[in-house]
Amino acid sequence: MPAKQIKVISKDASLVYMTVYVSMCQQNKSDKFTTKVTRLATVEAIQRFLMEQWQITKNPLMNYPLSDHIFSFNGRIMRHEANLDIYYLNDNDTIYIRFPSLGPLTTPWGMTSSELREALQARNVYRPNLLPEQLMYQLHRHLQKESRLERLQRATKRGLVDEVHQITQELRVLEKDEAAQLEIISPRQLARPKSISWPIPPCPNRTIFHSISELELKYEKIPRDVLEPAIFIFGANREWVFAKHNKLQKASFDYKYMAYEKDFLDMLVFKEEASLVFWFEPERSLDALSSFLCQIRDPVTSQHYRPLLLEAPRWLSLGGHNGWEGKTRRDGRRVLSKMKPIYTTSVQRIVTNLQSNSFDIIAIQEMIKQANPTLLI
CATH class of the missing domain: 1.10.287 (Helix Hairpins)
Structure with a gap:
């Protein structure tokens, strides 16, 4: 009697193998290769799989060094060490491979x-x-x-x-x-990748990012449902980021903070086209920041965001016993403020920032959150 075959299905979807096709996108070649990988596999795993197959079949592509393998999917260059799931890759999806020496791309599907x-x-x-x-x-x-x-x-x-x-x-x-x-066509509503850890579950609230250097380090690990509607408010000058740097600037200590990869700059440009990026320098205007926010629609309330409170006297009136700072005024008045501090209890810090038109990020965060509590900062 033949042995009964039992199909074992892993409870962990990340361990289930999926089929990923790798297609050429140069010289009008239609070569397509089939790979079997898990969602948590890296792009390097696909490289190894392909190289093994090419060596077996004596495919000329085996002669290209691994550093010449450039993979892309849905307009993004895929980093070799990155997990596949951060690109929202699904079973039977096709990624594209290019080689610098093979000339220009001949299909839009492989382009960034x-x-x-x-x-x-x-x-x-x-x-x-x-x-x-x-x-x-x-x-x-x-x-x-x-x-x-x-x-x-x-x-x-x-x-x-x-x-x-x-x-x-x-x-x-x-x-x-x-x-x-x-x-x-609309963004695919996919579950967040397992290799991406984010502290806040999916929600309609927009998130604000204010550090361009920190964003550059982690933007590829930010869930798509967070990054696409996010608002960028940078205390920097756009020219510092996009202007071409000469050799003298490249040798300076500060250059590394503004020398960003092209894919990151491309992402910033697309966010700018959506009117979701604000550069504080060189104008240094909190009024401009307030106007910028008022032009963006809040998906939670379906209304535009509210303007910032920019009058220093109104912030000073929040102090006092049971008020913002929780201490008694010299004149003995008691103020029961409905506004509660989140990032700083120092009204003077906010007032100083207003009077100097500075970009004290703690003060800025407090002002934004008090005006628009649905924003995540």
């Missing part, structure tokens, strides 16, 4: 967000505030249009009436499909 933006801008069809998936589809459709327009031009010159009519119909269908697809 910045490459997609540049390609669309070169054609004067770029639309801001679109997701990488939408940009890929937009460029794909535009390339299809370009191909059909070339065919239409040739058919017109040759007087091929039926072919001209057919191509014209195809162009109309493409225009309708593009408009519909851009409306349909």
Whole structure:
């Protein structure tokens, strides 16, 4: 009697193997390779898997050093040491591999967000505030249009009436499909990756990030549902981050704090397009910061955020017994304040920041939170 086969299913989804396809995106090659990995595997695991297969099949790609393997998925370059799940990779998804020596990319699906933006801008069809998936589809459709327009031009010159009519119909269908697809595509509502630890569960509240250096270190480990709607308020000058640095600047001690990778800068640009980035320098205006917040809609209340309290006398009136600082005034008045301190009990610290138009982050946090308690800081 044959032995009964039992299929064992792991309770831990992160240990279940999934199929990930790796596709070429250069020289019009359509080579696609199949890999089997877990969600918590790294990109290096895919590299090793591919190299083993290429060596077995004598594929010429085995001659390229591992450092030349550049993987991308949904507009992002994948770091070799990163877990696959932080890129929200699913079973049967396709990632793209490129090699620097093989020339330009020939498919939008393998491009990064910045490459997609540049390609669309070169054609004067770029639309801001679109997701990488939408940009890929937009460029794909535009390339299809370009191909059909070339065919239409040739058919017109040759007087091929039926072919001209057919191509014209195809162009109309493409225009309708593009408009519909851009409306349909939206971020995939996936569970947070297991390799990403975040202190706050999924919620509609926006999060504020104020340290650009700290953000650069951890932005790839921030859940997508947190990062995409987040607000960036930096006490820095945009030029310090985006301006090209000369050799003398690169040798300075402070340079390392502003020498960011291109993928991080690309992310900042997309956030700027969504009007979710505020640079405090060089204007140094708290009024401008307040106006910036008032232009953003709060997904919790469906209203715009409220302005900051910028009048120093009103902050001073919060002090006193049972008030903000919890101490008795010299004139003996008692103030029962409904506002309770969260980041600082020092009213004077906030007043000093207001009077000097400074970026004391503790004072800024207190002012923002008191005006808009739904924001996470």
